[in-house]
Amino acid sequence: MAQNTTVQTAGHDEHHHESPVVFGFWVYLMTDCIIFGTLFAVFAVLRNQFNGGPTGHELFEFGGLGLETALLLVSSITYGFGMIAAHKSQVSKVILWLGVTFLLGLGFVGLELREFAHMIAEGAGPDRSAFLSAFFTLVSTHGLHVTCGLIWIVTLIAQLMGTTEIPERMMNKLTCLSLFWHFLDIVWICVFTYVYLASMI
Amino acid sequence: MSNPHTSSSGESHGSVSSYIIGFVLAVVLTVLSFGVVMSHSLSPAGTLAAVSALALVQVLVHLHYFLHMGGDSEQRWNNMCFVFTVAFVAILIVGSVFIMNNTALHMMSR
DSSP states (O other): OHHHHHHHHHOTTOTTOOOHHHHHHHHHHHHHHHHHHHHHHHHHHHTTOOTTSOOHHHHOOHHHHHHHHHHHHHHHHHHHHHHHHHHTTOHHHHHHHHHHHHHHHHHHHHHHHHHHHHHHHTTOSTTSOHHHHHHHHHHHHHHHHHHHHHHHHHHHHHHHTTOSSOOHHHHHHHHHHHHHHHHHHHHHHHIIIIIIIHHHO | OOSGGGSTTSTTTOOHHHHHHHHHHHHHHHHHHHHHHHHTOSOHHHHHHHHHHHHHHHHHHHHHHTSOOOOSGGGHHHHHHHHHHHHHHHHHHHHHHHHHHHHHHHHTOO
């Protein structure tokens, strides 16, 4: 450990020195965290205001929730493998792992949209009760973030196509998306715990 | 120095084994929290407490193994930002819930 710190202070172009770009993105993620915190607070306040409408216990089911959670969890580790390949400059492997992550994320968004469509068709749309308004706002904000992540993945795949090495600028982009993707997974942990499971107890 | 996180090449981006350890821990914790709710073996309050504890541990696992947060000097500003945000969000959520419950109690709307 002592060796590590001397190495880091001595050579500033050391391989794993964190770039200001990544730090700036981290600060953005923290503000995003406050957005989600606010929406969680809204949900916590309104979670029992059913207005005679359906409760979470009646609406949510374990199967779909488990599948969504599994897709997002697996996509986290596939992105991690992509980052490991990126650090070894194996461009084709990075593209492969990003592609797998994209498909898993797409599956998640698809399942979520199907769930929303099903709920709205049953008359449990965001206009039914305060509980459902808070639910749709919180969960769809997360879904929107995942969708943005998917667009970002496609963009990076397109930029990586035909290149043979990964310059520092590209590495920063991949690192930022890595933080974003893993951050969304953490938000999802809180969503499935406090929004879904807590309503199904 | 056998820990993959302190090896010179894996300092800030982890290794295959650290990702797999993190993933296995995350899967176990997720399955446990689903299991606690589905089995109905605890009281409602107990279930909520258990699920909250599992979620907290899982968030820490993700922060450590996937976001590579740690205590080294280079991450100091990241960590300070993070602590500020956690404190901010905690005040926001606990404060909102407390105030709204208190209001509801006094207005007897619940």
